[in-house]
Amino acid sequence: MKIIKINLLLSVVFILLIAGSAQAQLNYREDAVVVRADMIPAISGTAINVLSLMRFNGKNFEPIPFQIDEKTKDNNFVYTNGQKKNPQDGNNKFDGKDELVFMAWDSGALAPPNTKFPENSISGVQILLTDYVRNNSGAVYLFVFSANPPLSKIDYVQNLTEEGRNVVKTERYYFGEPIGKGYFDRLALIGPDGKVGPNLVDRIKGRGHIQSMGVLKFNAGEYNTPAPLVAWIDGPVRVIRRMEGGVEILGLKLKLSGGSDNVFYRNYFYTPIFFSLPPGLSSLLKGSYMIYTIDFNSKFKGSYYFDQVNKTPTIIDGKMDSQEKALDTKTNHNWYAVGGDKGNLIERMIVPAQWRDYVNMTTFYIDDDKEQDPPEDEPGRHQFGFKLEGMFEAPAGKYNYYIYYMVPDKKVTKENVSVWLDILDHPLKIQVQPLVKE
Numbered sequence: 001m002k003i004i005k006i007n008l009l010l011s012v013v014f015i016l017l018i019a020g021s022a023q024a025q026l027n028y029r030e031d032a033v034v035v036r037a038d039m040i041p042a043i044s045g046t047a048i049n050v051l052s053l054m055r056f057n058g059k060n061f062e063p064i065p066f067q068i069d070e071k072t073k074d075n076n077f078v079y080t081n082g083q084k085k086n087p088q089d090g091n092n093k094f095d096g097k098d099e100l101v102f103m104a105w106d107s108g109a110l111a112p113p114n115t116k117f118p119e120n121s122i123s124g125v126q127i128l129l130t131d132y133v134r135n136n137s138g139a140v141y142l143f144v145f146s147a148n149p150p151l152s153k154i155d156y157v158q159n160l161t162e163e164g165r166n167v168v169k170t171e172r173y174y175f176g177e178p179i180g181k182g183y184f185d186r187l188a189l190i191g192p193d194g195k196v197g198p199n200l201v202d203r204i205k206g207r208g209h210i211q212s213m214g215v216l217k218f219n220a221g222e223y224n225t226p227a228p229l230v231a232w233i234d235g236p237v238r239v240i241r242r243m244e245g246g247v248e249i250l251g252l253k254l255k256l257s258g259g260s261d262n263v264f265y266r267n268y269f270y271t272p273i274f275f276s277l278p279p280g281l282s283s284l285l286k287g288s289y290m291i292y293t294i295d296f297n298s299k300f301k302g303s304y305y306f307d308q309v310n311k312t313p314t315i316i317d318g319k320m321d322s323q324e325k326a327l328d329t330k331t332n333h334n335w336y337a338v339g340g341d342k343g344n345l346i347e348r349m350i351v352p353a354q355w356r357d358y359v360n361m362t363t364f365y366i367d368d369d370k371e372q373d374p375p376e377d378e379p380g381r382h383q384f385g386f387k388l389e390g391m392f393e394a395p396a397g398k399y400n401y402y403i404y405y406m407v408p409d410k411k412v413t414k415e416n417v418s419v420w421l422d423i424l425d426h427p428l429k430i431q432v433q434p435l436v437k438e
Contacts, residue, residue, distance in 0.1 A: 001115050001124075001435055026129060026138035029104040030406070031423050032238065032265045035127060035430060037098040042125050042434040043142060045095045052149035053100070054118065054141045055108030061118045061141060063152040064106040067235030071097040077240055077261060082231035084242065100142065101237045103156070103266070104129060104428060107138030117437050120146050124437075130429040133422060141435070152236070156266035159234040159241070166229050168239055170266045172196070172407040182227030182245060185377065187294070189343025190409050200343055202295040202378045205385075206273075211287040223375045239264040268406040268423075275399045277392065285392040291364050292349060292403060293385030296338070297378050298369075303340035305384055307363055308333035311414060316382055318369030329363045329387070335421065336363070336384060339412040346406040346420050349386050358394040362387050 037044045043051070053066035070078035070090035075097055078090035094100070107129055117124065124143040131137065143149070160167040165176035165186060174196050176186030185203040188196050207221030227245035241262045260272040296303075296316070304313040309331045314324050316338070335348040351359055364387040366373075369380040406420045 001111065001113060001117055001438060025109070025136045026107050026131060026428070027105045028419060029131060029422075029428065030267050030408075030419060031104040031428055032268075033102050033104050033129060033428060033430070035100045035432070037094045037096055037100070039430070040094075040100075040125055040127075040142065040432050042123070042432075043094060043144060045093055046144050048092055048094050050145050050147065050149055051094060052118075052143050052145060052151060053102055054143060054150075055106060056111035056115065056139070056141070057108055061111070061115075061143075063150045064102060064140065065152045065154040065156060065236045066100060066102040067237045068094055069099045069101065069233055069235070069238075069240065071099065073097075077233065077242070079231035079240075079242060080233055082229065082242070084230040084244075086231070101235070102140060103237065104138065107140050110137075110139050111141065114438075117435075118143055118145075118150065120148070122146055122437075124435045126433045126435055128431040128433070130431070131422075131426075132429060133426045155236045157234075157237070157239050157264055159232055159239045159264075166241070168241075168264045168269070170264070172267050172409060174199075175264065175269065180226060180228045181222075182225035182243070183222035187345075187405075189345060189407055191343055192341055192411075194409075197343060198299055200296055200300045202297045202376050205291065205293045205295050205373070205376075205383065208290050209288060211285065237265065267409075268404060268420075270402050270404040273401050273403065275391070275401065277394060277396050277399070279396040288392040289387060289389045290391060291385060291387050293364050293383045294345075294347065295373065295376060296382040296384075298380065298382070300338075300342050300382060303338055303342050305336065305338050305365070306414065307336035310363060314365075314367070316367055318367060318380060318382065320367055324365065324367055327363055327365055329365065331363075332361055333363070334361060334386075336386075337412045337417055338384065339408075341411075344408045344410070344412040346404075346408070346412060346417060347385065348404040348406070348421075348424070349401065350404070350424065351388070351391075351401045352399045354397070354399070355391065355394055359388055359390040362389070 048068050052063050054061040054063050072089045079085045080087055121143040124141055127140045129138050156170060158169045165178055168175040172190045174188040175184055177184040183204045186199050187201045188199050191197045207219055209219055227243045229241055230244050231242040233240040243260055243262060262271050301317055303316045305316060306313045309328045337346045364385050366381040366383045371381045372379050373381050
């Protein structure tokens with residue numbers, strides 16, 4: 001087996017980074033890796049059912065969990081399940097904008113040049129992943145087989161219906177949202193014993209406080225946002241759920257989780273939010289704002305909170321002490337973390353670059369057993385997240401922003417939170433090189 005030398009200098013550097021280790025050097029990375037078919041021209045157009053993704057374990061190649069999700073020319077997913085499934089829009093070939101998906105921690109070392117191809121394989125490519133922050137790399141290998149490619153039996157994520165909810169289960173979390181609704185009210189997290197514990201949330205609260213000419217007109221939010229699940233993909237690496245619906249506020253189409261492809265991996269999930277701002281409303285709605293928060297239930301008390309600007313952890317106990325009252329709620333930031341023995345979570349919001357001159361995203365924090373914020377299932381507010389001011393004053397247009405929910409399997413701290421932030425801030429570098437069978 002030889003690698004075609006597209007860039008000799010880069011190849012030498014990558015080999016030096018990997019040499020001497022047959023173990024995966026990226027097992028600390030929490031990234032899901034997505035590689036489009038048009039990035040792999042040597043294999044583009046191949047039937048999906050003859051492909052296998054493998055790693056080198058020091059002796060030979062072994063299969064790892066992966067999936068290929070087909071996409072249309074318009075960059076929409078080809079869904080295999082649900083009322084609005086569309087398998088007719090796919091061709092069962094890995095081409096165009098189709099996505100190969102796997103987890104970085106499943107990568108292995110570089111295979112030596114004399115390593116034999118797997119039995120019955122015809123051709124292949126090496127996909128090299130590089131973490132330039134920590135100077136580490138790993139590799140996986142996508143092979144084409146004549147028939148019956150070896151496949152991993154591992155399934156990281158499951159899509160289910162339980163107790164009137166659409167549910168996603170993994171080894172790290174249990175997520176549930178009422179059928180037909182645009183919010184979740186079940187989130188259980190992995191604890192220190194390695195098991196997913198009880199539900200820790202009352203509900204997610206995405207609520208708009210709408211003013212017109214300086215006068216509060218009304219509030220709207222997740223409770224009046226219908227968002228039925230109309231189609232889904234349930235693979236071994238990720239679940240993708242197509243939600244449709246939303247709420248219209250004074251002519252603004254605000255889809256809190258509707259009309260979007262919600263993506264779930266073993267260790268994190270994210271929700272796109274689509275926001276349409278018609279012309280002529282920016283001055284009319286000045287002073288309006290949105291809050292995006294999770295209201296945790298009483299089982300989460302005893303946990304702690306910190307964020308990008310409030311770095312000293314506070315204790316969640318249902319009473320606003322002097323430290324909590326003094327939190328910085330004016331400085332822009334885009335992530336917070338909660339953690340402890342009950343479970344750990346990092347929430348991150350990514351807003352459009354066009355909003356930089358208009359939108360201020362700050363800490364929203366209430367820890368008060370006595371305060372109420374209906375509709376909710378449990379009185380009291382242990383509610384943390386973001387306040388977005390200025391989004392209604394941005395130029396007219398259509399915008400997308402994203403909320404990420406990341407679930408560590410150990411206590412999140414100021415010292416180890418960076419590996420989660422790196423998923424978006426310092427993504428792994430991907431390099432694809434064809435292999436030559438000797």
